[in-house]
Amino acid sequence: MxxxxxxxxxxxxxxxSGTAPASLPHLxxxxxxxxxxxxxxxxxxxxxxxxxxxxxxxxxxxxxxxxxxxxxxxxxxxxHTRSYNHLEGDVRLRRLYSANKFFLCIDKTGKVDGTRRKNYADSLMEIRSVSVGVVAIKSVSTGLYLAMSKKGTLFGSVKYNPNCKFKERIEENGYNTYASLRWKHGGRQMFVSLNGRGKPRRGHKARRRHPSTHFLPMLPS
Structure with a gap:
């Protein structure tokens, strides 16, 4: 001590000597x-x-x-561990423009297709963050959600369900890819994809590096 x-x-x-004057300073x-x-x-x-x-x-x-x-x-x-809860519920209005020069669209019958028409109503999508890195994509005009079946087929779903969840990732070229969160094929991810004719490809036939799986979210004009 x-x-x-x-x-x-x-x-x-x-x-x-033990004697101190009255003016002794305080010790x-x-x-x-x-x-x-x-x-x-x-x-x-x-x-x-x-x-x-x-x-x-x-x-x-x-x-x-x-x-x-x-x-x-x-x-x-x-x-402390970072919290990204603020991302949940984030909503963006975008048109998904593929590297093959097609806009992804969902018509009122639930058919998923590609169109070259820039302002086509069915191509305007509401992209909502449902969790970190996971989004739900819904056609604004038809109200149908983009969904993928177990076999990798794209379709429009009336109700939001686990088939409608996609992992959104920004690739090195600046385009986004969207892979089914629920389904895989042989351990491989299945991606949203439009071929060179604007037709949807089965998810298991697409690969992350294929231009057909690359989409650029564009602001509506």
Whole structure:
């Protein structure tokens, strides 16, 4: 324990005899001496990159003092897991323009197709984030959801269900790919795809790097 003894004998010979004048300045008490020692130890520890005792939840003001002194304490710099809940429910109105130069559309019968008509009503899609990296795609004009069956067939669904969930990923070329969250074929992902004639391909016949699976979400004009 650190103790403090005032060197009064050396500084004031008249005090060594035990008699002190009325004007004697106030000397530190034991409590203030301990506080001074603690402060010195604290400064020495933080100067060496250490942390005051206690850690997170140790009580007192030690974390605040450590931060003020610039200490590199792991418990004061602890980072919490990021939350992306703000992405859920995000809605975008887009037209999905494929690298094969077709707009994805869903007609009122539930048929999925591609069209070259830029402002075709059935090609305007509502893309809603249902979880991180997962979206639901719905035709604004028909109200049908884009869905994929177990066999990889694309169709329009009246009701939202697990077949309507797609993993959205931005590829290196800037285009997006959409893979079924629910279904796979032989362990491989199945993708939304339009061939060179604008017809939907079975999900298991498409690959991530195929231009037919690449879509550019375009703002409606």
């Amino acid at each position: 650190c103790t403090w003894t005032p060197p009064v004998a050396r500084l004031r010979p008249d005090l060594a 530190p008490t034991d409590a203030s001496a301990r506080l001074a020692c603690f402060a010195l130890l604290l400064l020495a520890g933080t100067a060496l990159g250490g942390c005051p005792p206690g850690g997170p939840g140790g009580g007192g003001r030690e974390p605040l003092r450590a931060l003020a002194a610039g200490a590199n304490c792991s418990w004061t710099l602890e980072r």
